[in-house]
Amino acid sequence: MSHLLVLPILIPLGTAILLLLLRFQPMARRIVIGLSSLLIVAVNISLLLKINAEGIQSYRTGGWAAPYGIILVGDLFSGILLVLGCVIAVCAVYYSFAYLKTDAQKALFHALFFFLWAGTNGSFLTGDIFNLFVMFEIVLMSIYALLTMLGEKKQIEAGIKLISMGLLSSALFLVAVGGIYAFAGTLNMADLAVKIKPHAHHPLVSAVAMLFIGVFGLKAALMPMHFWLPDVHSSAPTPISAMLSGILIKVGVYAIIRIFCLIFVDLQGHFQTFILTLACITMFVGAMGAVAQTDLKRVLAYSSVSQIGYIFMGIGFFSVAGMGAAIFYIISHGIIKASLFLAAGVLKKMRGTMEMSEHGNMMKISPIFTLFFLIGVFSLGGIPPSSGFFMKFQLIKAGLDGAFYLPVAVALVVSLFTLFYLIQAWQKICLHTQEKAPENPLNPHLLVPVGVLALLALVLGFASAPVIDLANAASEQLFTPELYINAVMGKQ
Amino acid sequence: MKLLLPLVIGVLFASGTYLMLQRNILKLVLGLSLIGHGANVVLISSGWIGTGQVPILGRDESMPFVDPIPQALVLTAIVIGFAALAFLLVLSLRVYRDLKTTDVAEIKGQKG
Numbered sequence: 001m002s003h004l005l006v007l008p009i010l011i012p013l014g015t016a017i018l019l020l021l022l023r024f025q026p027m028a029r030r031i032v033i034g035l036s037s038l039l040i041v042a043v044n045i046s047l048l049l050k051i052n053a054e055g056i057q058s059y060r061t062g063g064w065a066a067p068y069g070i071i072l073v074g075d076l077f078s079g080i081l082l083v084l085g086c087v088i089a090v091c092a093v094y095y096s097f098a099y100l101k102t103d104a105q106k107a108l109f110h111a112l113f114f115f116l117w118a119g120t121n122g123s124f125l126t127g128d129i130f131n132l133f134v135m136f137e138i139v140l141m142s143i144y145a146l147l148t149m150l151g152e153k154k155q156i157e158a159g160i161k162l163i164s165m166g167l168l169s170s171a172l173f174l175v176a177v178g179g180i181y182a183f184a185g186t187l188n189m190a191d192l193a194v195k196i197k198p199h200a201h202h203p204l205v206s207a208v209a210m211l212f213i214g215v216f217g218l219k220a221a222l223m224p225m226h227f228w229l230p231d232v233h234s235s236a237p238t239p240i241s242a243m244l245s246g247i248l249i250k251v252g253v254y255a256i257i258r259i260f261c262l263i264f265v266d267l268q269g270h271f272q273t274f275i276l277t278l279a280c281i282t283m284f285v286g287a288m289g290a291v292a293q294t295d296l297k298r299v300l301a302y303s304s305v306s307q308i309g310y311i312f313m314g315i316g317f318f319s320v321a322g323m324g325a326a327i328f329y330i331i332s333h334g335i336i337k338a339s340l341f342l343a344a345g346v347l348k349k350m351r352g353t354m355e356m357s358e359h360g361n362m363m364k365i366s367p368i369f370t371l372f373f374l375i376g377v378f379s380l381g382g383i384p385p386s387s388g389f390f391m392k393f394q395l396i397k398a399g400l401d402g403a404f405y406l407p408v409a410v411a412l413v414v415s416l417f418t419l420f421y422l423i424q425a426w427q428k429i430c431l432h433t434q435e436k437a438p439e440n441p442l443n444p445h446l447l448v449p450v451g452v453l454a455l456l457a458l459v460l461g462f463a464s465a466p467v468i469d470l471a472n473a474a475s476e477q478l479f480t481p482e483l484y485i486n487a488v489m490g491k492q
Numbered sequence: 493m494k495l496l497l498p499l500v501i502g503v504l505f506a507s508g509t510y511l512m513l514q515r516n517i518l519k520l521v522l523g524l525s526l527i528g529h530g531a532n533v534v535l536i537s538s539g540w541i542g543t544g545q546v547p548i549l550g551r552d553e554s555m556p557f558v559d560p561i562p563q564a565l566v567l568t569a570i571v572i573g574f575a576a577l578a579f580l581l582v583l584s585l586r587v588y589r590d591l592k593t594t595d596v597a598e599i600k601g602q603k604g
Contacts, residue, residue, distance in 0.1 A: 130565055137572045144579055156587055157599055160517070163580045167524040167573065171531035174569050178531075181562060182538035 004050065005059035005072045007043045008082055008121035011036055016114035023107040030097075033110055037090050040117070044086045048079035052470070056477070056487035058127065066489045067191040073127035073488055076474035077327060081124045081247070081254060084331050087456070088246040088338045089117050091449035092239035095342055098445035099238055099349070108149055109237075116142035116243065123251050127488055129180070130187045132255065133173050136219070139251065140166045143244070147236045154235040158228075165228045169218040176211035179204060180263075190488035193262045193481055200266035209264045209271065213256065220252030222312060223282035226305045230289065233301035234354070238345025241297065245304040246338035250330050253311055257323070260315070261478040262485075268318045276316035280410040283309030287417040295354045296344045299425050300337065303380065306414060307333050313411060314395050317402050324475035325394035328468050332379070332391040332460060339453030340376040343369070346446045347429065350438040356425060360434025366442050370430045372454040377426045379457045381419035387460035394468065497537045504530030517584045517594045521577065528573040536566045 015036040022028045051057055051074050059072040074082075093113065100106045119138030126132050144166070148159040181187060183204050184195040196205055214225070221229040233244050260268060286306025293299045311333070314326025346369060347362075348354055363370050379388035392415060399408040460467060477483055504526050511523030539559030545551050547560040588594055 130568075134568065134572070137576075141572075141575065141579075144576070148583060151586075153590065156583060156590070159583050160520075160580065160587065160599075163576060163583065164512075164520060164524060167528060167576055167580070170569075170573065170576070171524075171527045174531035174565075175534045177565070178535035178538040178562065181535075181565075185559075187561075 002050075002057070003059070004043065004047055005057055005074050005125060006061065008040060008047065008125060009072075009118050011040050011043065012114040012118035012121065016111050016118065019107070019111040019114060023111070026103050026106070029107065029110065033093060036114075037086075037093055040121075041086045041090060044079075044082040044121075047074055048076075048083050051076055051079045052473075056483055058487045067186050067188045070131050071127040071188060071190070071488050072125045073190075073484065074125055075484060075487075076470070076477050077254070077257070078124040080327065080331065080470065080474055081250065082121055084250075084334050085117070085120050085124070085247045088243060088334060088453075089113075089120075091338060091342065091453055092242050092246075095242070095345070095446060095449045096237075096239040098443050099345060105149070109146065112142045112146050112149070113239075116146065120247060120251060124254060127189050128187050129189055129192065130177055133170070133177060136173070136251070137170065139248065140170075143240070143248070146240045147232065150237055152235070154231075158231040158235040161228045162232045165218060169215050172211055172218075173215045176208050176215060179208045179211065183208070188488065189258070189262055190485040193265070193485055194489070196263055197266070200264070205264070206267060206270065209259070209267050212259055212264075213271070213275075216252045216255040216259075217278070218252070220249050220256065220312075221282075221305050221308055223278050223285055223305075223309070226282065226286070226308075229305055230298055230301040233304060233341075234295065234297040238297075238341060238348065241301075241345070242338040242341040245300070245341055246334040249304060249308060250311075250334060253308070253315070253326075253330065256312075257315055257326070257478065260318075261323075262481050265481055272316055272318055275312060276404065276407050279309045279312035279316050280407050281309070282306065282312060283410060283414045285309075287414045287421070290421045291417060293421075294356055296347065296356050296359075296425055296429065297341070297354045299356075299421055300340055300344060303418065303421070304337060306418065307337070307380075309414075310392070310395060310411060313407050314398065316407070317398055317404060319398060319402050320472065320475050320479050321398035321401055322395075323478055324468070324472035325391070325398045327471040327474055328394055328464075329391045331467065331471065332387040332457070335453050335460065336376055336379045336388060336457045339372070339450055339457060340380065342446070342450045342453065343373050343376060346442065346450060349446060350440050350442060351436075352439060356428040358434075358436070359429045360432040362430040365438065366447075368451070369442065369447060372447070372450050373426055373430065375454040375458055377422040379454075379461070381422050382415050383419075385458075385461045387457050387464055390461060390464040390468065497533065497540070501530050501533050501537070504533065515596050517587065517596055517599070520596065521580055521584060524580070525573075525577050528569075528577070532566050532569055532573075535569065536562050538562050 057074045061070045119135050122135035144163055148155050184192050218225040233241050283306050286302050290299045290302035311326050311329050314322045379386035382388045382392040396408055508523045508526035511519045539562035545557050547557045551557050
């Protein structure tokens with residue numbers, strides 16, 4: 001049994017504790033952060049390669065056999081998300097050094113950040129439904145503190161919203177876990193899949209599935225539960241906004257995909273119309289919200305809501321092609337949106353505000369920034385040859401193949417609005433003349449992660465074929481739940 | 493007991509929801525805590541058996557006993573919920589000190 005699977009959780013956890021101990025030694029902290037970030041990247045990538053070569057990996061924590069102990073499972077989908085998460089997290093960490101002002105802030109921020117990273121990796125790897133709850137709570141706790149640590153009024157207000165949301169969703173999660181435990185008497189997801197299969201249409205199972213859609217939908221900001229996202233994502237410190245929109249809302253999406261491709265496989269048809277309807281409304285509402293905003297980070301936050309709708313549309317097709325498209329969408333959107341949020345942070349540092357009318361002239365001040373921002377805008381807008389084009393193309397193609405004409409039509413109309421609000425924002429910030437000179441010069445250190453992510457989005461567009469193949473392979477694996485169940489229950 | 497538990501759960505969720513709909517931020521906190529406790533009771537009742545007795549130690553071997561796993565789960569959930577609630581209370585205190593109000597609508601009005 002290889003211990004590789006537990007490292008993506010242990011390394012960030014250990015780093016976080018080490019960082020707390022080293023809080024008065026800035027230089028030592030820098031080294032620790034650098035080394036352990038590289039280590040996590042190496043571990044996550046080698047894990048993905050190993051899963052790709054050898055199939056689904058499982059790890060028994062404490063050596064307890066399958067339905068009794070907590071099992072960690074890595075399939076292709078979780079491997080992909082682990083790698084995506086570490087790409088965004090490394091950029092956010094690098095960015096935070098230049099973004100945060102005082103050393104005390106950095107000490108606290110980085111320790112919390114690594115707890116957050118551990119929780120995120122843990123959510124992707126766990127094979128136990130209650131352990132998923134615990135990992136979610138680690139993520140949420142770190143986010144509560146990271147969101148409010150700078151103490152701006154807007155952040156405190158968003159913090160109250162986020163914690164209320166978090167407490168409510170935890171309570172519902174517990175109710176759902178209680179319901180499913182009373183029914184099946186197990187918490188291991190693979191074991192649940194086996195035990196629930198013969199009783200898939202029992203009313204309690206449907207009720208629990210609905211509760212899970214509520215819980216994870218709340219975290220992923222699916223339409224009626226999206227109210228908290230714009231405030232939280234727009235007021236968080238910028239590196240955290242990038243993490244939130246890039247990878248953390250995907251944790252909710254991941255959980256929905258996981259339970260519907262494993263535990264509630266037979267209910268897929270049952271919930272299809274419901275999920276597709278919510279997805280279409282989410283797309284539309286998010287885009288309309290984004291068009292109406294004057295604050296750049298709020299535009300991006302509403303756009304995240306809208307893009308989550310696209311991802312849920314891919315899920316709602318419940319076909320291999322649709323799920324593959326959704327996975328590629330998750331990858332591509334994560335990178336682009338993180339890049340755009342970090343770009344917004346560069347602007348905030350220059351003029352101290354996110355109101356687009358206060359900005360302008362960026363074309364003259366920094367053509368490089370303008371270019372990176374434009375790549376992000378074109379990618380999210382879906383203009384070829386950026387990765388954004390392929391993510392939308394795959395999705396639309398999967399929709400047409402499955403004859404879901406109405407959702408496809410909504411998606412196409414909404415993508416026009418997407419392009420509209422993004423180009424408008426770009427134009428206001430980069431082309432419009434602005435008399436007031438910026439208060440601070442542009443910090444080139446902040447520009448590095450923006451550029452890296454923007455170029456990555458571009459590369460992902462030019463070389464999309466291998467990534468799309470990987471996403472489709474992950475999707476095929478998701479639609480053969482026997483593989484997952486055998487990996488967990490088989491090797492005793 | 494069979495009727496009592498669902499009733500308790502229902503009352504906890506109902507009063508929690510009612511409190512959450514109030515404008516006072518402290519009532520929001522109390523409402524969330526009641527809902528959290530309701531959820532804990534749901535979880536613990538999932539391992540409950542009619543004539544149940546204590547699990548593992550000091551039990552009559554011939555009788556069915558209560559499932560200990562939900563009890564362990566609830567313990568975890570209580571600790572996590574407690575931490576989150578404490579954080580929310582501190583934030584509310586901070587809001588009160590900054591804005592001198594506990595009214596959610598007024599807090600919302602003071603963006604800045």
